[in-house]
Amino acid sequence: MDFLVKIQESGFCQWVREADSLFAFPGILLLHTIGMGLVVGINATFDLRILGFAPALRLRAFEKFFPVMWVGFWINAITGSILLAVNATKLTHNPDFYIKLAFIALAVINVQVLKRQVFVPAETAPTTKVKILAVTSMIFWLGAITSGRLLAYVGRSSGVL
Amino acid sequence: MNSGHVHLWLNHLPTIGFGIGLALYVTALLLKQADLRRVCFVIFFLAAAFTIATYVSGSDAREQLKETPGVSHPLMEAHESAALVAFVFMEITGFFSWIGLWIWNRPTRFAHWNVGLIFIFATLTFVLMAQAAYIGGAIRHPETEAAQAVSLNPSVPTLPRAWGLFVQDHSWVWPACETIHFVGLCLLFGTVLIFNLRMLGIGKTMVSFAALRQLLPLGMLGFTLNLLTGMMFFVATPEQYTGSFFFLKMMLVVAGALNLLYFMLSGSPESVEYGGDAGIWTKVIAASGILIWTAVLFCGHMLPWLGNSF
Numbered sequence: 197m198d199f200l201v202k203i204q205e206s207g208f209c210q211w212v213r214e215a216d217s218l219f220a221f222p223g224i225l226l227l228h229t230i231g232m233g234l235v236v237g238i239n240a241t242f243d244l245r246i247l248g249f250a251p252a253l254r255l256r257a258f259e260k261f262f263p264v265m266w267v268g269f270w271i272n273a274i275t276g277s278i279l280l281a282v283n284a285t286k287l288t289h290n291p292d293f294y295i296k297l298a299f300i301a302l303a304v305i306n307v308q309v310l311k312r313q314v315f316v317p318a319e320t321a322p323t324t325k326v327k328i329l330a331v332t333s334m335i336f337w338l339g340a341i342t343s344g345r346l347l348a349y350v351g352r353s354s355g356v357l
Numbered sequence: 358m359n360s361g362h363v364h365l366w367l368n369h370l371p372t373i374g375f376g377i378g379l380a381l382y383v384t385a386l387l388l389k390q391a392d393l394r395r396v397c398f399v400i401f402f403l404a405a406a407f408t409i410a411t412y413v414s415g416s417d418a419r420e421q422l423k424e425t426p427g428v429s430h431p432l433m434e435a436h437e438s439a440a441l442v443a444f445v446f447m448e449i450t451g452f453f454s455w456i457g458l459w460i461w462n463r464p465t466r467f468a469h470w471n472v473g474l475i476f477i478f479a480t481l482t483f484v485l486m487a488q489a490a491y492i493g494g495a496i497r498h499p500e501t502e503a504a505q506a507v508s509l510n511p512s513v514p515t516l517p518r519a520w521g522l523f524v525q526d527h528s529w530v531w532p533a534c535e536t537i538h539f540v541g542l543c544l545l546f547g548t549v550l551i552f553n554l555r556m557l558g559i560g561k562t563m564v565s566f567a568a569l570r571q572l573l574p575l576g577m578l579g580f581t582l583n584l585l586t587g588m589m590f591f592v593a594t595p596e597q598y599t600g601s602f603f604f605l606k607m608m609l610v611v612a613g614a615l616n617l618l619y620f621m622l623s624g625s626p627e628s629v630e631y632g633g634d635a636g637i638w639t640k641v642i643a644a645s646g647i648l649i650w651t652a653v654l655f656c657g658h659m660l661p662w663l664g665n666s667f
Contacts, residue, residue: 218659218662218663222658222659222661222662225658226654226655226658226659229539229542229654229658230651230654232539232542232543233542233543233546233547233550233654234546234550236543236547237543237544237545237546237547237548237549237550238547238550238551239547240543240544240547241544241547241548241551241572241575244575249571249575250568250571250572250575251571252565252567252568252571253564253568253569253571253572254563254564254568256563257560257563257564257568259560259563260559260560260563261550261551261554261559261560264550264554264559337543338540341536341539341540341543342536344539345532345535345536345539346532346536348532349532
């Protein structure tokens with residue numbers, strides 16, 4: 197616990213939390229939102245393509261767009277760590293935060309499994325198993341977005357929900 | 358020019374501009390001119406885009422007129438209410454017009470129905486817009502006969518105020534709409550990225566333009582989700598969305614619509630096959646598409662810090 201307080205009260209974290217600069221909290225949160233757009237945007241398009249949307253688009257084409265998705269992922273890993281550090285004591289007591297992390301972990305494992313099934317030299321029509329994985333992928337990202345957005349509401353002292 | 362003038366100037370697009378579009382559309386239908394019909398789809402689509410900016414600039418105009426003597430507040434409320442209904446019909450017309458452009462050259466049964474559907478919605482939109490404009494014109498002249506003709510009952514909340522009360526009374530509505538706004542953002546962003554990155558050369562051996570075109574409805578779905586949820590925020594608390602920063606966001610959305618229109622109308626990206634490179638001009642437009650939508654996201658995100666929200 198002392199450890200978390202120490203991080204939270206470090207000079208950098210204080211600056212992020214309290215500085216009257218767009219590069220502090222607003223900028224970091226902005227990058228977190230853009231990262232979300234990259235990751236979920238490309239992954240959801242991939243999932244919908246598996247489910248039959250935009251059939252002229254080759255599934256293996258996504259192999260070329262996945263690096264963009266991983267750029268988004270790392271932006272969010274870094275900015276997410278900063279956002280956790282500046283609010284460490286509160287977030288680690290918020291069950292919603294762990295729900296969000298669990299959804300992200302599941303979604304990342306899901307896309308890795310899906311990638312191995314889809315990006316093969318001989319492209320075939322998606323199997324039922326692959327289609328189910330595409331649906332779960334969308335559910336996990338939807339869960340991550342929802343629980344992430346609700347972090348602003350649950351566990352607040354006033355408590356909206 | 359202050360923001361009140363912006364509202365007065367922009368008003369001409371959903372009224373006179375749209376009226377010209379409707380007249381041309383009727384001509385196109387009577388003379389069976391397919392090309393002219395396509396021009397009208399473009400006009401309706403653009404009118405719908407500009408109407409977003411027009412509608413939101415109204416809350417600035419209201420702030421400006423608040424203290425002005427001789428201005429009728431009940432008429433302002435009535436104008437807002439009429440404009441909201443007209444706005445909804447305008448966006449539906451724009452939506453189906455966009456679909457008309459998207460399925461152009463594909464003679465399906467729906468394309469046939471769509472022509473009639475657009476005629477019905479465009480006519481209703483024109484009547485509703487004329488009504489909203491009529492009440493709007495009376496705001497500064499409440500003594501005239503025109504103003505007296507508008508029936509007002511101040512004890513009943515107008516549609517936008519009832520809408521606002523609903524959002525205020527149900528604490529789940531705001532966070533639910535925010536969440537959907539984020540989902541829509543992701544869908545829109547995914548399409549914008551894959552579409553424009555391909556135009557810039559990423560994954561070109563794997564993707565032709567014809568394949569990219571199939572992606573566009575997904576981006577439009579994302580945009581529609583965000584327009585609907587965005588309107589939930591705006592109509593409920595219009596006083597939060599005043600000032601030039603929010604207006605900039607809306608003008609960037611209009612820029613995004615123009616950007617999309619280039620790809621829908623220009624034949625040159627259409628010729629981009631597997632492994633082919635888009636022309637330099639197309640690449641510039643593609644890069645600007647990514648920039649425009651990132652800027653929209655920036656403006657939305659920074660509203661509490663650079664705008665007047667929360």
